[in-house]
Amino acid sequence: xxxxxxxxxxxxxxxxxxxxxxxxxxxxxxxxxxxxxxxxxxxxxxxxxxxxxxxxxxxxxxxxxxxxxxxxxxxxxxxxxxxxxxxxxxxxxxxxxxxxxxxxxxxxxxxxxxxxxxxxxxxxxxxxxxxxxxxxxxxxxxxxxxxxxxxxxxxxxxxxxxxxxxxxxxxxxxxx
Numbered sequence: 001x002x003x004x005x006x007x008x009x010x011x012x013x014x015x016x017x018x019x020x021x022x023x024x025x026x027x028x029x030x031x032x033x034x035x036x037x038x039x040x041x042x043x044x045x046x047x048x049x050x051x052x053x054x055x056x057x058x059x060x061x062x063x064x065x066x067x068x069x070x071x072x073x074x075x076x077x078x079x080x081x082x083x084x085x086x087x088x089x090x091x092x093x094x095x096x097x098x099x100x101x102x103x104x105x106x107x108x109x110x111x112x113x114x115x116x117x118x119x120x121x122x123x124x125x126x127x128x129x130x131x132x133x134x135x136x137x138x139x140x141x142x143x144x145x146x147x148x149x150x151x152x153x154x155x156x157x158x159x160x161x162x163x164x165x166x167x168x169x170x171x172x173x174x175x176x
Contacts, residue, residue: 017078019076028075045057049137064105091173092168106157
């Protein structure tokens with residue numbers, strides 16, 4: 001069978017405006033939640049002393065967050081048709097971003113930060129940080145917070161990926 005033409009984007013406008021249909025769809029609030037919790041995850045890691053595998057967790061969280069910001073910006077402005085190869089495959093691009101990158105990398109970051117929190121759980125014991133001459137701040141709560149934020153963010157990416165997958169399975173070719 002011949003391939004169906006790509007889905008049309010929103011009507012062309014001379015000036016930039018907010019694409020309200022996207023914000024009212026399930027994907028709009030999910031993207032906002034992903035951006036907020038993703039930023040909380042990587043800011044928590046970046047604001048505290050980190051070493052080893054936490055570098056990868058920070059890299060993964062920032063990379064996915066920046067790509068999500070780009071997807072959100074193009075979607076909320078209704079300008080995804082301007083992206084050369086992905087514009088005609090916007091639903092598929094969102095689906096792959098959410099399931100492969102979002103869930104995959106945030107799940108890895110969550111696991112890493114959870115492991116790091118478990119490694120540092122000894123310093124959260126009562127009286128440990130009150131030892132004379134001990135000047136290091138305990139990173140346990142920061143690592144645990146980053147792990148929780150990363151886990152919730154991975155779930156949000158799973159929900160948005162399943163939403164895009166359901167639209168794709170119903171032969172809909174647009175994110176709204």
